[in-house]
Amino acid sequence: MDGNRIGVLLVDDEQLVRTGLRAILESEPDLAVVGEAADGAEVPGLVARHRPDVVLMDVRMPSVDGIRATEHLLSTTDRPPKIVVVTTFENDDYVYDALRAGASGFLLKRARPEEIVSAVRTVVGGDSLLFPAAIRRLAARHSGRAGRDGLRGAGLTERESEVLRLMASGLSNVEIAERLFLGLQTVKTHVGNVLAKLGARDRTQAVIEAYESGFVSPSEGAGRS
Structure with a gap:
């Protein structure tokens, strides 16, 4: 991705979720959606092709879930993107396992648009935790x-x-x-x-x-x- 905009890859098996996230992110001048996937199995190829800065990764998907996709991506990719898992329930052990696997944070699917935008910028900046209270509770x-x-x-x-x-x-x-x-x-x-x-x-x-x-x-x- 060019140095002026943050590139984001959307990974979720629900088209409606991806469409909503795309609309929110692309309304911001410094963010750009570089690709979409419906399953974690598609992630390595799309990351290699588009080199996103951030992957918004659904934690539960039918074939390759967000945890396995995160583990694979971070263990096989040179200079991997930041990964933010997207979930319905913040106290889900799947979320914690994704964080242990290397995800930088998580987002709730009911998050407000400004929270989603802020999350992407926060993980790219790396100077603070994304939603620290929620991560502390899980940890x-x-x-x-x-x-x-x-x-x-x-x-x-x-x-x-x-x-x-x-x-x-x-x-x-x-x-x-x-x-x-x-x-x-x-x-x-x-x-x-x-x-x-x-x-x-x-x-x-x-x-x-x-x-x-x-x-x-x-x-x-x-x-x-």
């Missing part, structure tokens, strides 16, 4: 799932640990900088170090790892709605 339900080692093996510094906790509470880079009285570039460096040490694709993956390891408890992550 908190699975706290300790991977064993409570508290990320001891990651080698996080004290400052990096502090930054990760603030990321898990839903703060953006700008908000973390204000909270810690640091420069924005310094915060970005700390965030980059955290992602590298955890092997996380983005801050959503880092937050999930923080919860699953027991590094952040559900009560700690309740700092922002």
Whole structure:
């Protein structure tokens, strides 16, 4: 996609949903729908052909669902797009499994047009979580799932640990900088170090790892709605 507009691929088995999403996204001058698919099996070919920046991926599809499509895309594609899963119910374990597989966030099918537009821009920017309270609630339900080692093996510094906790509470880079009285570039460096040490694709993956390891408890992550 060109540098002036964000390219979006729509993946949903319902034509009506795709049509609605297309109308919403293409009403914005900085967004463009580059392709559509009715099943996850079509995603690799369309991504290779159109190189979208974001894929809006239905989590439940009849042949290849959004979880398997996300796993495949992220494991086989060089510089893969950001993936946002689209679902009916935010507390669906399918959503959490898609986030664990590498999706950067999720959208509800009943989301308002402005939320859909904001979601695409947020995941491309990468400086904050998409719908942090909802992601925290999902992650908190699975706290300790991977064993409570508290990320001891990651080698996080004290400052990096502090930054990760603030990321898990839903703060953006700008908000973390204000909270810690640091420069924005310094915060970005700390965030980059955290992602590298955890092997996380983005801050959503880092937050999930923080919860699953027991590094952040559900009560700690309740700092922002």
